[in-house]
Amino acid sequence: MSERTLRIGIDIDDVLIKSVDRAVEMYNEAFGTAITRDTWYDFSDLEVWGDDDLRVLVNRVVGLFSSDAFASVQPLEGANDVLNHLKREGHELFAVTGRSESIRKQTLFVLDKCYPDLFENDTVFFVDHYSHDGEKASKADVSAELQLTHFVDDQIEHVNSLSRAGIKTVLFSQDYKWNQTGADDNVIRLNDWQSVGVFFDDEAARKS
Numbered sequence: 001m002s003e004r005t006l007r008i009g010i011d012i013d014d015v016l017i018k019s020v021d022r023a024v025e026m027y028n029e030a031f032g033t034a035i036t037r038d039t040w041y042d043f044s045d046l047e048v049w050g051d052d053d054l055r056v057l058v059n060r061v062v063g064l065f066s067s068d069a070f071a072s073v074q075p076l077e078g079a080n081d082v083l084n085h086l087k088r089e090g091h092e093l094f095a096v097t098g099r100s101e102s103i104r105k106q107t108l109f110v111l112d113k114c115y116p117d118l119f120e121n122d123t124v125f126f127v128d129h130y131s132h133d134g135e136k137a138s139k140a141d142v143s144a145e146l147q148l149t150h151f152v153d154d155q156i157e158h159v160n161s162l163s164r165a166g167i168k169t170v171l172f173s174q175d176y177k178w179n180q181t182g183a184d185d186n187v188i189r190l191n192d193w194q195s196v197g198v199f200f201d202d203e204a205a206r207k208s
Contacts, residue, residue, distance in 0.1 A: 004207040005090055006200060009143050009151040010083075011158070012097040012107065015172045017073045017114055019065075026064050038177040041155075066103050075114035078193035083118055086200055094146055095119050096139055098155070100128040140165040150203065152196060156182040163187050168203070170196060 013019035020037045027035055031050045039048070046052040051060075064070055087093060099107055104126060111119045125146070127137040140161045143151055151162045152170045156179050163169040163184050171189045173179050183189060190196050 004204050005092065006086070006150055006204055006207075007092045007094070007146065007148045008086065008200065009094045009096045009139070009146065009148040009162075009167075011139075011151075011153040011155070011172075012095050012099065012111070014154045014174075014176065015076065015152055016079055016095065017075055017110060019073060022070060022073045023061065023064060026067075026069060027060070030064070031060065041178045062100060062103060065099065066106050071106065071110055071113070073110060073114075076193060078197075080115060080118075082193045082197035082200075083115060085197060087118060089201075089204065091200070091204070093118060093123065094148065095124045096142055096146075096148075096151070097124070097126055098128070098139070098158070099126050101126045140167070143167050150200070154179055159187045160184045170199065172196070 010016060020040050024035050024037050024040055027033060033048065033050045035048065043049075043054065043057075046054065046057065049057050051057060083093060095111060097107065104124070108119075108121060108124060111124065125142050127139055127142055138161065139151070139153070139158050143162060144165060144167075148167055150168045150170070151159075152172050153159050153162065154172045154174075154176055156171075159169045159171045160183065163186055169187050171179060171183050171187050173189050173191055188199065190199060
């Protein structure tokens with residue numbers, strides 16, 4: 001690995017693939033609820049989810065993500081071009097997701113469909129944020145073990161912990177209501193993949 005090589009961790013849901021819109025549609029259809037994309041990550045009132053047991057809700061969502069229907073999700077605009085460019089430049093890409101290990105097969109299928117030849121089995125890591133399979137891991141700890149230099153994520157909790165662990169972190173914000181406030185000052189907020197690509201080119205140039 002050269003001094004200018006970046007080792008970049010990337011979240012999957014709503015950073016690489018358009019998960020929330022498909023998940024909301026499927027969840028409401030399956031359980032007769034009225035969840036919206038803006039409230040998908042809001043667990044302050046579990047009744048709107050159709051059950052007051054968080055474990056039940058986690059199992060429901062994992063079930064949706066495991067289904068063939070969910071595999072129709074699409075990539076984020078511009079991400080494929082940017083990631084292929086970064087890989088051609090010699091940078092190393094890792095997908096680090098809050099999903100559980102139990103849906104590795106389905107996750108790899110979707111990644112290969114949306115991003116062919118970009119992520120291999122040994123570059124995809126699961127931290128099980130909602131403890132579906134057992135005890136959850138930390139994205140910051142996993143990133144430290146992988147010696148990642150940078151990370152792109154859409155969740156405030158993750159970007160803050162990554163940044164505090166010394167990893168240069170991008171908050172992929174788009175128009176997501178769930179991440180518009182609360183990020184630490186040294187987290188870099190970017191709204192689209194074109195901006196992310198420019199940022200990483202600048203980072204690599206700085207290390208040259």
